[in-house]
Amino acid sequence: MKLFLKGERCHSEKCAIEKRNFVPGQHGKDRKAKLVGYGLQLREKQKTRRIYGVLESQFRIGFEKAAHMKGITGENLLSGLERRLDSVIYRMGFGTSRAQARQIVRHGHIQVNGRKVDIPSFQVKPNDEVAVREASRNHPAILAARDATAHAPAPSWMDVDRDALKAKVISFPKRDELVQIPINEQLIVELYSK
Numbered sequence: 001m002k003l004f005l006k007g008e009r010c011h012s013e014k015c016a017i018e019k020r021n022f023v024p025g026q027h028g029k030d031r032k033a034k035l036v037g038y039g040l041q042l043r044e045k046q047k048t049r050r051i052y053g054v055l056e057s058q059f060r061i062g063f064e065k066a067a068h069m070k071g072i073t074g075e076n077l078l079s080g081l082e083r084r085l086d087s088v089i090y091r092m093g094f095g096t097s098r099a100q101a102r103q104i105v106r107h108g109h110i111q112v113n114g115r116k117v118d119i120p121s122f123q124v125k126p127n128d129e130v131a132v133r134e135a136s137r138n139h140p141a142i143l144a145a146r147d148a149t150a151h152a153p154a155p156s157w158m159d160v161d162r163d164a165l166k167a168k169v170i171s172f173p174k175r176d177e178l179v180q181i182p183i184n185e186q187l188i189v190e191l192y193s194k
Contacts (some may be wrong), residue, residue: 019164041191043121048183052081053098058121063192074185082173085110086120088130092160092167093149094142124169131166 012184045166066076085097086102088174089110095101104110108118124130132142146162154160154170156177162169 002132012112017148022095041187044184044187045191046117048081048185048188051183052084052087053102054081054084054121060192063188065194074189077188078175078178078183079173079186080123083123083125083169084120085112085117085124085130086124088158088169090134090166091155091158093152093154093162094145096145096148096163100141100145104142109133109139109142113126126169126171128169130167130169131164137165153187 029173045059049056052059056131060079063073063077066080067073069076082091084100086105089095089101089104090098095104100180102120105120105122106118108116109132110117110130112122112124112130116133132139136142142165146165150162153174154167156173157173158167158169
């Protein structure tokens with residue numbers, strides 16, 4: 001499945017999935033994998049981890065926090081992953097991929113409510129204002145990413161001002177507005193509930 005991990009490359013003919021959509025090796029085309037039960041749950045968890053670019057321990061901690069919150073655990077997990085600062089920067093359109101957005105955050109180009117934040121796992125809350133720092137407003141990578149993602153619509157849970165390079169978080173993200181790639185969060189909950 002195409003996970004769009006490489007940013008703009010995934011939209012061109014250079015995408016690896018477009019070139020070869022089977023496992024590598026001499027017998028890759030012949031291999032038919034039947035996934036049932038545990039394998040299906042594990043594949044779904046790994047897919048979600050790869051989409052958001054988090055480590056296993058970070059994902060596990062996120063799941064445990066989601067399990068202790070009120071509401072549906074799977075939706076809480078996806079909401080928590082989406083509210084990470086690197087995901088917010090990606091959704092704002094200031095990174096062509098989550099990896100690039102993560103690097104922009106780590107290099108100290110972002111501020112939340114007027115304070116510099118360089119931790120990609122920082123959780124934004126409603127009424128937080130996320131902006132590119134004054135010293136980084138002319139950074140070529142940020143401006144190129146903004147122009148490359150100008151066609152992408154901003155999520156409805158954020159009010160994005162692309163010209164001013166800032167956004168305000170209006171509310172928590174809902175399940176139906178989260179991910180363009182289909183994720184079955186129920187399988188992840190079942191995997192961790194064993």
